[in-house]
Amino acid sequence: MKPSTLLGTARIPDTNKELKLYAHDGEFAIKIPGRGELMNTKVHGSEKALAELACGRIHNDPQPRILVGGLGVGFTLAAALEASTPEAEVVVAELVPEVVDWNRQFIGAPSGHPLQDPRSTVYVGDVADLLKEDHHGTFNAILLDVDNGPEAIIRRENDWLYTVAGLKAARRALRPGGVLAVWSAGPDRLFKTRLHHAGFKVEEHVVRPHRAGKGSKHYIWLGL
Numbered sequence: 001m002k003p004s005t006l007l008g009t010a011r012i013p014d015t016n017k018e019l020k021l022y023a024h025d026g027e028f029a030i031k032i033p034g035r036g037e038l039m040n041t042k043v044h045g046s047e048k049a050l051a052e053l054a055c056g057r058i059h060n061d062p063q064p065r066i067l068v069g070g071l072g073v074g075f076t077l078a079a080a081l082e083a084s085t086p087e088a089e090v091v092v093a094e095l096v097p098e099v100v101d102w103n104r105q106f107i108g109a110p111s112g113h114p115l116q117d118p119r120s121t122v123y124v125g126d127v128a129d130l131l132k133e134d135h136h137g138t139f140n141a142i143l144l145d146v147d148n149g150p151e152a153i154i155r156r157e158n159d160w161l162y163t164v165a166g167l168k169a170a171r172r173a174l175r176p177g178g179v180l181a182v183w184s185a186g187p188d189r190l191f192k193t194r195l196h197h198a199g200f201k202v203e204e205h206v207v208r209p210h211r212a213g214k215g216s217k218h219y220i221w222l223g224l
Helices: 045-055 075-082 097-105 127-132 156-162 164-173 189-197
Strands: 005-011 018-024 027-032 036-040 065-069 089-094 120-124 139-144 174-184 202-207 218-223
Touching: 005 097, 018 097, 045 065, 045 075, 045 139, 045 174, 045 202, 045 218, 065 075, 065 127, 075 089, 075 139, 089 097, 097 120, 127 156, 127 164, 139 164, 156 164, 164 174, 164 189, 164 218, 174 189, 189 202, 189 218
Parallel strands: 065 089, 065 139, 089 120, 139 174
Antiparallel strands: 005 018, 018 027, 027 036, 174 218, 202 218
């Protein structure tokens, strides 16, 4: 077996944790020491489903604006661009600046180099800070693929996104008829309740990370 090659290390803001980027046999993975693999370029079916489910709800707007919370290894952004019109704008918020650099330097190819698409714009910072700004009625869709989902395990500041206050901020940022889509590594009944309390009608979708329908179950909630 070929050994993995360490390509980069980045500190996660406001934590004592690090992200490490590895290359192995043509694929890439981002890991957290002591916690294992966070994401990779080989298995990304649920990230693609997140974008497809959300963008599929955008109707009658040739120039939609979409916000993606979390760049990761680029597949959610790539799928959002693929599902959007030529005149769309997709803003991707990424907390860790090095992750943006890694996508540009190392790991863009597997997802089709979405950052090179002129419809994409990068916001380097916390997507929660962006939502706290006055973005009333700005986005047709907001896609959150941050941390491990509502049960944040990496950065406690991410919890706010999934509170009723955070979800209400997301709802205010949506245009009429807009959709909030949230990815999670596991089920969360209380989070569904919070979505209802924030004023959303809720759909739950269970998806598999592997294209062949294998692997653990991931969850996507749509707030409508």
